[in-house]
Amino acid sequence: MSDADLVRAIQAGDETALAALYQRHLPSVWRFAFSRLAGNTAAAEDVASETFLAAVRQIGRLAPEGGSVGGWLIGIARHKVQDLRRRGARRSAALTEKITAAQAAPADDPSASLETAELRQRVGAIMDGLEDDERAVLEWKYLDGLSVREMAARLGRTEKAIEAALYRARQSFRAAYERAQRAPR
Amino acid sequence: MGAFEKPDDLANVIQAGYGAPPPREAFVRGLGERMRVELRASQEAAAPARPHRALSVRWQWALAAAATVVLAAGIAAIALRPGGGAPPGLPSVGVPPGPEPEGTPEEKMVPLEIKLPRALFIGTDTNFKPSPYLENFDGKPRPPFLAPEGTVNLALGKPVTSSDSEPIIGALKLLTDGDKEGSDGSFVEFGPGKQWVQIDLKGPCTMYAIVVWHFHGEKRVYHDVVIQAADDPDFIENVRTVYNNDYDNSSGLGIGRDLEYVENYQGRLINAQGVQGRYVRLSSKGNSSNDQNHYIEVEVYGKPLAPAPPAPPAAAPAAAPK
Numbered sequence: 001m002s003d004a005d006l007v008r009a010i011q012a013g014d015e016t017a018l019a020a021l022y023q024r025h026l027p028s029v030w031r032f033a034f035s036r037l038a039g040n041t042a043a044a045e046d047v048a049s050e051t052f053l054a055a056v057r058q059i060g061r062l063a064p065e066g067g068s069v070g071g072w073l074i075g076i077a078r079h080k081v082q083d084l085r086r087r088g089a090r091r092s093a094a095l096t097e098k099i100t101a102a103q104a105a106p107a108d109d110p111s112a113s114l115e116t117a118e119l120r121q122r123v124g125a126i127m128d129g130l131e132d133d134e135r136a137v138l139e140w141k142y143l144d145g146l147s148v149r150e151m152a153a154r155l156g157r158t159e160k161a162i163e164a165a166l167y168r169a170r171q172s173f174r175a176a177y178e179r180a181q182r183a184p185r
Numbered sequence: 186m187g188a189f190e191k192p193d194d195l196a197n198v199i200q201a202g203y204g205a206p207p208p209r210e211a212f213v214r215g216l217g218e219r220m221r222v223e224l225r226a227s228q229e230a231a232a233p234a235r236p237h238r239a240l241s242v243r244w245q246w247a248l249a250a251a252a253t254v255v256l257a258a259g260i261a262a263i264a265l266r267p268g269g270g271a272p273p274g275l276p277s278v279g280v281p282p283g284p285e286p287e288g289t290p291e292e293k294m295v296p297l298e299i300k301l302p303r304a305l306f307i308g309t310d311t312n313f314k315p316s317p318y319l320e321n322f323d324g325k326p327r328p329p330f331l332a333p334e335g336t337v338n339l340a341l342g343k344p345v346t347s348s349d350s351e352p353i354i355g356a357l358k359l360l361t362d363g364d365k366e367g368s369d370g371s372f373v374e375f376g377p378g379k380q381w382v383q384i385d386l387k388g389p390c391t392m393y394a395i396v397v398w399h400f401h402g403e404k405r406v407y408h409d410v411v412i413q414a415a416d417d418p419d420f421i422e423n424v425r426t427v428y429n430n431d432y433d434n435s436s437g438l439g440i441g442r443d444l445e446y447v448e449n450y451q452g453r454l455i456n457a458q459g460v461q462g463r464y465v466r467l468s469s470k471g472n473s474s475n476d477q478n479h480y481i482e483v484e485v486y487g488k489p490l491a492p493a494p495p496a497p498p499a500a501a502p503a504a505a506p507k
Contacts, residue, residue, distance in 0.1 A: 015221050026208070030208050035203055035205065049315055049317050050315055053219060120202050142200060143204060173195065174189055
């Protein structure tokens with residue numbers, strides 16, 4: 001079932017479709033939150049929770065064919081990360097400190113080092129800057145191990161279209177990565 | 186020279202720079218459950234105005250009756266045509282039974298009148314960390330709850346027992362004395378950890394709603410709130426759970442699918458959905474402020490079950506022919 005099919009089913013109250021959409025997109029939202037919050041697992045859980053709950057509340061207004069569901073979810077998650085930072089800054093400095101500290105050395109990643117933290121920060125920024133579909137296909141290909149056929153089914157496109165999207169995504173990622181490497185630190 | 190000379194370089198960079206350990210299984214499960222609850226709530230909100238689930242059952246009965254008529258007419262039309270008969274996959278007679286009613290369809294449904302105490306705090310801002318197990322606190326008045334006409338608070342003045350025979354503060358009778366104020370002198374405090382209180386309704390009853398006020402003088406959340414009804418005081422016979430928000434089964438009464446909630450002056454209204462029983466038991470296991478358990482009032486709205494009509498006198502045996 002494509003994402004658009006799942007959205008239509010959820011709008012009709014289908015809980016199985018909701019579970020399928022959740023299972024499909026949780027890894028992506030989770031990685032986004034984990035990356036933007038520099039490996040702070042507790043904060044990433046907050047963001048992922050708030051993102052999916054907001055999505056369920058808003059899904060009735062989503063046009064199934066209107067765009068990428070994954071991109072829509074990441075858009076919500078982006079706002080939730082900002083909210084979390086604002087709340088942290090307003091209520092107490094504790095959360096901000098926690099995130100800042102985690103940015104320096106990710107607390108939940110035992111293999112963390114300064115170099116790894118820098119790489120995470122750079123790759124996270126690049127992934128965040130890609131088009132929704134480009135980011136999605138790179139994640140699905142290199143982190144989730146999906147085949148081109150599976151990606152095509154998810155997005156409701158042909159395999160050729162996915163191959164073309166993968167090609168563009170690799171090019172975009174390479175170009176952005178090289179730009180970041182050349183940039184003064 | 187480019188950054189990605191070998192085919193695997195790009196994959197390695199993405200995995201090292203964007204990979205993440207998987208989220209906790211309990212978190213994933215809990216969030217999935219919370220989403221399911223949200224979806225149901227949004228579906229109900231989008232449906233025609235239905236103040237509470239008690240009313241929805243009336244709708245379900247009406248719809249079931251209408252479906253029965255339509256299906257029966259359809260089957261009759263098929264059966265009556267030349268060479269007719271039910272097509273494969275369709276039942277030839279009857280339809281599945283509808284849901285159990287909370288009140289009979291003939292009963293008039295009226296809003297429950299629940300007298301509320303004074304609110305002891307204002308605002309909706311809480312310091313609780315968002316959690317998939319905690320309901321959002323909006324502090325708004327709850328919608329009216331419809332119950333069959335003639336429903337009363339069966340718990341008022343009824344005897345109370347508890348797992349903690351000597352409460353730290355207060356007396357057990359405070360739970361059913363009608364006083365719901367959150368001030369000193371109105372609540373009972375039980376010891377730390379899991380504790381329960383039990384109300385004897387003094388006869389089998391049909392329950393439509395249970396309203397519980399834990400301590401509501403501040404925004405706090407009581408944990409592992411479980412409410413059950415049973416036919417016997419030891420909770421062995423015909424035990425039915427009407428509310429359970431113990432999401433990790435730490436109280437040992439089963440994993441609950443209900444959400445934790447922030448206490449306030451309105452208390453928590455639980456739709457008992459017409460459950461029948463004589464005893465009601467409410468458990469909890471500490472709260473967000475301390476390990477103790479507090480109760481101010483418990484109301485059980487329902488009707489006593491009518492005693493079975495006396496059996497008609499047995500007919501005199503006919504005289505045997507001689």
